[in-house]
Amino acid sequence: MSLKSSFKGFLGETVINVAMWLKLEKNVYHRLNGITLPKANGGSTQIDHIIVSVYGIFVIETKNYKGWIYGSEKQKQWTQAFPNGSKFKFQNPLRQNYLHIKTLADLLGLELSYFHSMIAFIGECELKTRDELPEHVLTGGMVSYVKKKQDEMLTEDEVKSIVEQINSNRFSKS
Numbered sequence: 001m002s003l004k005s006s007f008k009g010f011l012g013e014t015v016i017n018v019a020m021w022l023k024l025e026k027n028v029y030h031r032l033n034g035i036t037l038p039k040a041n042g043g044s045t046q047i048d049h050i051i052v053s054v055y056g057i058f059v060i061e062t063k064n065y066k067g068w069i070y071g072s073e074k075q076k077q078w079t080q081a082f083p084n085g086s087k088f089k090f091q092n093p094l095r096q097n098y099l100h101i102k103t104l105a106d107l108l109g110l111e112l113s114y115f116h117s118m119i120a121f122i123g124e125c126e127l128k129t130r131d132e133l134p135e136h137v138l139t140g141g142m143v144s145y146v147k148k149k150q151d152e153m154l155t156e157d158e159v160k161s162i163v164e165q166i167n168s169n170r171f172s173k174s
Contacts (some may be wrong), residue, residue: 023143029053030163036171039099040106044171047100052162055149059104060118060142061097063090065125072132080125092139093119107169108162114153118145 024031032050039045049060073077077089094117101115119137121127127139138145154162 007048011146024051029146030159031164034173035166036173037103037107037166037169038171039103039156045100047150050104050166052154052166053148054152054154054156054159055146056114056116056151056153057104057110057162058116058118058119058146058149059097061100061103062122063093063119063125064114064123065121066123066156068128069121069125069127070128070130073134094134104166108165116146116149118142 003151032052033048035047035050036044037047047059048142049058050057050082051058051060063128067080067082069078070081071092073092073094075092076095078092080088080090097117097119101112105109105112105115117136120142121137121139127133127137136145
């Protein structure tokens, strides 16, 4: 990964982090950022953002991209295209986030129904296949999407326990 793309990723993470920090009540929404967890079959997975609340566990994959984004729910790879004709393939973020959620579900011993997947595209990009994508693929309104979920799934004690379990299982930042 180049220094430029690392910085772009860091900048994207920071934008989401600041927005969530400013607009979500800390006593209701517990935010965890840059979490690396062990996978059940070995290796690890890095999760951009996790928000734990009585309304469920929000797992957020951020993409700081420019240009046009083409992809559908079932494709293995999506395409980023630019007006000059250049194109780049990248892993389908829906599949990527499913792996994150599955890893968390296994770690916490929870069913997938407790999780809310969110794909947050930030930066100057346009989703060209919007009609083919689920509502949780977003180019804005991340906080609104989180606050829209109002069915209580977890108790306050369960929320605290989940946050503790994630923190105790995460790899230390290197």
